[in-house]
Amino acid sequence: MKVYRNHSLKDHNTFGMDVRCTQFVVMEHPDEGEALYAAHLFEAPFHILGGGSNVLFTKDFAGTIIHPAFKGIEVMDDSNTNQLIRVAAGEEWDDVINYCLRHRLYGLENLVGIPGRAGSAPVQNIGAYGVEVKDCIDRVEGFRTDNLQPFVLSAEQCKFGYRDSIFKNEMRGKCLITHVWFQLSKKEHYTLTYKALANEINDQDLSLETVTQCILRIRNSKLPDIRKIGCAGSFFKNPVVPESQYRMLLAQHPDLVSYPAADGMVKLAAGQLIEKAGWKGKRIGNAGVYPQQALVVVNYGGASPEEIQHLYQQVILDVEKLFNIRLNPEVNIL
Ligand SMILES: Cc1cc2nc3c(=O)[nH]c(=O)nc-3n(C[C@H](O)[C@H](O)[C@H](O)COP(=O)(O)OP(=O)(O)OC[C@H]3O[C@@H](n4cnc5c(N)ncnc54)[C@H](O)[C@@H]3O)c2cc1C
Structure with missing residues (x-):
């Protein structure tokens, strides 16, 4: 395994957040879990990181990032x-x-x-x-x-x-x-x-x-090229609501996109709700909602974690105001 102290995570998250971790461990073999366990690494704060394409780091990570790199x-x-x-x-x-x-x-x-x-x-x-x-x-x-x-x-x-x-x-x-x-x-x-x-x-x-x-x-x-524009794919999950709530919303928004979900619930398209709340293509500083796909929150370059957080929280508030639905992030927020 390889161990790096005070390591930058900028190249390990597709959002491009410029944060650091106390320790970064690259696992080169699955059996190295034993050594990590013996060193009590799983008792202190740790996070397992693959390609970092489904994560938003909101601050430096005070702990160990474990990166399984073994292939086959x-x-x-x-x-x-x-x-x-x-x-x-x-x-x-x-x-x-x-x-x-x-x-x-x-x-x-x-x-x-x-x-x-x-x-x-x-x-x-x-x-x-x-x-x-x-x-x-x-x-x-x-x-x-x-x-x-x-x-x-x-x-x-x-x-x-x-x-x-x-x-x-x-x-x-x-x-x-x-x-x-x-x-x-x-x-x-x-x-x-x-x-x-x-x-x-x-x-x-x-x-x-x-x-x-x-x-x-x-x-x-539809999606940005992550080599140029930072993002973590769909930022929000599509919300699932009871049929009765869907009927009420449909009366106000007849073009509402919906899909049947389990247990008689209805899945709505989060991207459409975000678009209707006026956020598609909107940009605040270096953070924005991608013009081609409203589900995607982007870092246009150099956005701070605070800028991304401020933007996605505003999106949640505005969608909630308009539809009485609280969007949940699909992305892991750390
Ligand atoms: C441009 C773009 C497009 C995307 N499109 C899609 C899409 O179409 N569909 C879709 O479903 N997702 C999509 N995603 C999201 C993302 O690519 C997937 O969720 C992917 O599986 C994340 O892989 P990763 O290795 O980057 O995970 P990471 O972000 O590193 O980790 C994701 C989660 O898995 C955990 N984890 C990672 N490895 C392990 C392990 N070995 N053991 C235990 N836990 C582990 C992490 O702790 C974290 O909780 C997209 C993302 C981007 C940036």
Whole structure:
């Protein structure tokens, strides 16, 4: 492992927040958990950081940042119809997608272009264009940070939900994911339920390449290039409200976009609420709401954590005033 003291996190978070941590530990092997445990690192404040693309640092982190960097994709089972792979936490997510493309494996292709590492994918059950990563997760492997006990959780035990899992709830801050197992299909099939994707594909021949290229084109047209503009993707979760509240809102806003949610609830589009509250494309200093996608809070360059915080809190207040709905951040705020 490598240990750096008083380390800058600027290059370790896609928001580009210029903050520091007391100690930065790069794990080069999953077994190094033992040494970290023996050094009592999991007793003091610590945070596990993958690619830092779903985090907003609001200040310096007074503790240890643990960065699992170990890589590897192993084939655990290979039949005529499926391949089961075990992916180490430090693999770049897009390298997992590239592996699938090279080996003609189906299931994850709609998740191309999502920044971050494989170990983080189950944490918020990443999703895009009608697919969630839970659809292909076979199990998640790691160890508990409070007693070093290894765990293996089946997909069902991970309690996946919309941008949610056991790792954001009961096991939050108590475990380090070392490997994620994916069950992938060799049978050619695609998920094209998302209208914009079907439109983009139009009459092109279907293949893994066509689908991923179309998705990357859509993503590039809606999302900022994180090498130029800092952000953490969708800043807010889409709110889920009772049917009765949705009916009342619909009477005032007949164009309200909605999707059916579990238990008879209704999911609304946070981006539309933000746009209606007048925030789409609005900028205060170096912080702003992205003009092409109102769900994305951006750092136009050099924004301080306070500027980003002030902006997103104003968005929450204005949406609440207009719709009586309190938006919840999807991003981890530290
Ligand atoms: C431009 C852009 C577009 C995006 N688009 C999407 C999208 O379409 N869909 C989507 O779902 N998300 C999207 N995201 C959000 C983000 O990319 C995903 O949430 C991604 O999985 C985060 O990976 P990461 O490695 O950067 O995680 P980090 O931000 O480093 O960590 C995220 C969380 O996971 C925890 N964690 C990380 N690694 C481990 C581990 N090994 N063990 C235990 N806990 C761990 C962290 O403690 C933290 O709580 C987007 C972000 C950006 C910047």
